[in-house]
Amino acid sequence: MSSRVEDRNASSEASQQPIAPEAKPKQKAPKDSTKENTKNNVEPNSGVNRPDPSTVPHLSPVQIPPGGPPSQHGAEPKVVPEPGVVNTISQLDVYEAQPQINPGYVPAFFDLSMNFDLLGEEWLSPHTPGNAMLSSESDSEPCQVEVPGPIPSISSTSQDATVVIRPDDHILIQHYLSVMTGFCKIRSTGEENIYSHIFSNMALLYAPLFNTIMAWTALHLGQTRPDPDLVRKAEERYSLAISMLHQDQTVAIQFERSIVTIWFALQFELLAARDINGFCQHLDFIADLVDAHRRHLKAGGEATQLGYVGSRMLVWLGAYDARGAWIGGTGRLLENLESFCAEYNFIDAAFSNLPASTDDLKPSLRLSLELDFLDSRIVQLHRRTGPAPVIMWSHVQSGLLTLRERFDRDPSVTPIISYINEPSRALAGQITTKCFNCLLLLAAYYGVVINYHRKVPAAVSASLRNQLTPADLAATYIVRLASLVARLRSPSPQNIWPRLLFLAGIETTDVVYQDWVVKTLTEAEVWGANFRRTRLLLEQVIKVQSAKGVRVDYLDVMKQHSGLFIV
Incomplete structure (x- = not known):
């Protein structure tokens, strides 16, 4: 593929x-x-x-040209089916990567170079004075961002991708771009805003990701105002987004977008501060996806290369898997990641064609994974039925000492x-x-x-x-x-x-x-x-x-x- x-x-x-x-x-x-x-x-x-x-x-919406700007992603997303019951059993056992044909376009919906320092969150209202594009919208007619062109035929339900931006989403988009982007942790440059990049270049092309981001943002806005009705709507939209993801028949091909969607789903779970069930289920979902790609690669298939966004978030998800393991999670994602890394260096593959300055980030990602592997190993040794051999604990201590020497x-x-x-x-x-x-x-x-x-x-x-x-x-x-x-x-x-x-x-x-x-x-x-x-x-x-x-x-x-x- x-x-x-x-x-x-x-x-x-x-x-x-x-x-x-x-x-x-x-x-x-x-x-x-x-x-x-x-x-x-x-x-x-x-x-x-x-x-x-x-x-x-802030970022400014601009009208999408009829033909769209040049392509930045090689995968066309499918339309997401209508929401239904979440299927927690993935279709990864029948994973078969098919070649992508005729890549589509990335809409220039937001101009990342424009600043609106003096405007508040109401500036994206559909009734903003002087903005003909926005003020002409009706509250009952949401904006649609459509990506033209055919996509790989995976099933009879595949269609063109459609992300629907509701009138109520305007204030959520503004809150996400001005506030929620501050939640990002490890970065590669002082100027990089990876969450803004994800929104413009990924979320507007993949409905499960877009709705997960909007649900997370709405939850934060509902908590901080506070607005119980907005919190309720955020919960509903979150359930819809996860249903969309699990019903996506191309989820194995949408490897990177699936990873990023689950990352934001975990952000929602953390912000909601509720039980661990949803958090651990998401990690197991990605564990299945990583294992499917590992088996596909081992069987002689072509690796689905992750970009610098997906590779970074896969490492971050490994850290969350270690965190979840302490509370009762399975730790399967880190186990699968360890095997996956041994057979395929997805970090080097993701950064191979990027500027040399990203070398500062690659060691950070590798070190983060190694720390999480050791942390997860401590959990597994602690959970063993019967005492773990001294040699196993000695290996963990040796690993920590080695990392300290590198520091x-x-x-x-x-x-x-x-x-x-x-x-x-x-x-x-x-x-x-x-x-x-x-x-x-x-x-x-x-x-x-x-x-x-x-x-x-x-x-x-x-x-x-x-x-x-x-x-x-x-x-x-x-x-x-x-x-x-x-x-x-x-x-x-x-x-x-x-x-x-x-x-x-x-x-x-x-x-x-x-x-x-x-x-x-x-x-x-x-x-x-x-x-x-x-x-x-x-x-x-x-x-x-x-x-x-x-x-x-x-x-x-x-x-x-x-x-x-x-x-």
Whole structure:
């Protein structure tokens, strides 16, 4: 099957130094309230982190030319069938990639170079004065973005792709482009806005993805206003989007778009802060999809090359699989990804034709996967019926030590390690994208170290010479890394690491650090209900551990007080 051709221009970037100023964030930082001095220069960025949509660059809708602009993707999406019962059993066992013919076009629906800094969310209203295209729309006549041309014939239900943009979607699109894009984590350049790229170049071509993004955005808007009716509509649209995805007969060919759709479905599940069932089902769906492609490739088929968007999000989904495994997930996606990576280097394949500056991102993705493999292995060893052999735990410790040596040898990380050992204000200025990625990955490393110490059996620990950073010190390092980000970057959900802060908060016994973590999560509640639920669980675990004088399994506390959810 032919490989998709991704838009390579969006990933161009200049080489960056480890600790150097980066381009100013596009969101205006809210005013901080008083800052508290904490132990070892931990400086919380206090105040409510409310975004100011009037100061954020917005994207402008433009009319689609009759013939459409040049193609950027090699796959034509099919029309999604009418919603019905979600089929959780995928059709991947009968996967057979067929060649793609006559690629279609990417509509230039949004001009990513235009800024509307002074306009609020109402600017996309269909009755906006002076905009003939929008004001001529009727509330009962939604806009349709249609991609002309034939598509591969997979089944008798295949049709041309249609994404319907409802009148109510205009404010959601604006909220997504001005606020929700700030939720993205690891990036490849200081200027890159991958969520905007996904919207213009993927979501407008694939209805399940478009509706999932709109549902996630509506849920956030409904939570922050608050607007219970909007939350209800978001839930309904989310169910519709997942039904569309599962009914798509070309889902195996739509490999990249399926990955991205599931990524945003997990964003919805996290924001909803509910039970783990939907979250884990989505991960199992992608696990099936990855395994199908692995088997297809092993049988001599041509690899379905992922673009730089899909490959990155597949790595991110691996991190979510490790997170889900701690709460009761199967961990199948990481198992399949490990086998898939051994047979096909999808990261190198995705970045092979991109500028050399993306070399900063490739090592981050590989390191992220390795950390998640080790984290998932700790879960599996802990779950074993009967004690796991000491040699298995020794391999995990060796893997963590090897990763630590790589951190120590990386000149980008050296000043960061010096900072967390002896915090000072010498590390000042804005944090570059490369530096931010290093900070996040180093914090993730210490998170895995905490998990290792919490789960390694006492008998094994007594038999092994412990060479890892002690758990309480690892927690201190996470807090120092997070506080550095809070001090040097504008408030945004990108700069809050709820799971890592939670692990640090329940592991440290330093009251100052615990209070800072609680305060940081409290201020982050403006970004979604999941931050509040995480903060409440953290406070409960701290309370129980203080009363008992020992560390407790936070899953037990979760089951008793809040029910299982993904932290």
